[in-house]
Amino acid sequence: MTQESAATTTLTLRDARALITAAMTQVRHSPAEAEIIADHLLDCELRGLSFGGLARALSVVERIRATPAPPGPIRAVAETAVSATLDGGDHVGYLVGMRALDLAMDKARAQGVAVVGARNTWYTGMFSYYLEKAAQAGFAGMIAGSGPAMVAPHGGSEGRFGTNPIAFGFPSTPAPIIWDIGTAAVMYGEVILKARLGVDLEPGQAYDSTGASTLDPAAALEGAFGVWGGHKGSGLAMVVQLLGMMTGAAADPPGVSDCGLFVLLVDPGTLTDAENYRRRVAAFADSIRATRPVEDGGAVRVPFDRSVACREEMLRRGTIEVPEAVVAGLRHEAGLPAAGEATEHG
Structure with a gap:
């Protein structure tokens, strides 16, 4: 495990939204449902809460693929x-x-x-x-x-x-x-994202299955959060x-x-x-x-001042930074070629 930040990919807001909707439609969501999900997740990214953004989209896909029965009404x-x-x-x-x-x-x-x-x-x-x-x-x-x-x-x-x-x-x-x-002390999405990226938790945030303090997000998921x-x-x-x-x-x-x-x-x-x-x-x-x-x-x-200011800045910038592993995972789940990979007709 490491405390270092994971490598990121720059996405335009339009491309980020398209990636989420493509992944959501691959797992039984209608275009309208995919848009509802994408709007929520993209707002998380705009407000600087990346664990609830595209990374969460990947978790949504994984949860649906692991659930054989389709949802009811x-x-x-x-x-x-x-x-x-x-x-x-x-x-x-x-x-x-x-x-x-x-x-x-x-x-x-x-x-x-x-x-x-x-x-x-x-x-x-x-x-x-x-x-x-x-x-x-x-x-x-x-x-x-x-x-x-x-x-x-x-x-x-x-x-x-x-x-x-x-x-x-x-x-x-x-x-x-x-x-x-x-x-x-730490949100579930943060722990999942850090486990995905191989990044340590902060001291005092979690316990392993024996009750000992841990920095390992995978161990925390088997134990408990503070x-x-x-x-x-x-x-x-x-x-x-x-x-x-x-x-x-x-x-x-x-x-x-x-x-x-x-x-x-x-x-x-x-x-x-x-x-x-x-x-x-x-x-x-x-x-x-x-x-x-x-x-x-x-x-x-x-409260909410930071979110508003961050969102306004992100909208002016028009791009977000997303961990490369998350983008690669979503492209795979959406049935898209890896970034930089030529298609059959490319």
């Missing part, structure tokens, strides 16, 4: 005017998450509040991706997600929680205020797991499966003047940014 198994529970049919979570979000926004428009749960899905992605869309539509919201037990509680070295992301979003201008974290935030983060991880389980998801599903997705949206207009609230959120965020920094510190930021 995404369907509502319970529904009221303000709520619904979806069975994801074992579809990848980017598709299930968008279905849950659209349903929640429809109900929140009609009733002012909505709660939608989804189960029997996997790889639900960045919750901030969904909350940005909700906030742009005027909603405040929270999303929490449970998953397979791979994170040890504080003081332990065996997995009991998922990596359990939780996020909150609020409408504001020019961009929404979104706080999106995972409750693990929890984020000590006993406070461990408590939050437990709460998120319980919210995910409220959808009917298992406490400890096998492998990469049955993640729980809990979506809560609120129209601020049910409680106050919605436009006035949006302006007050923006003013409050500006007051945080204007906070006097500590000595020798940089400017104070608000």
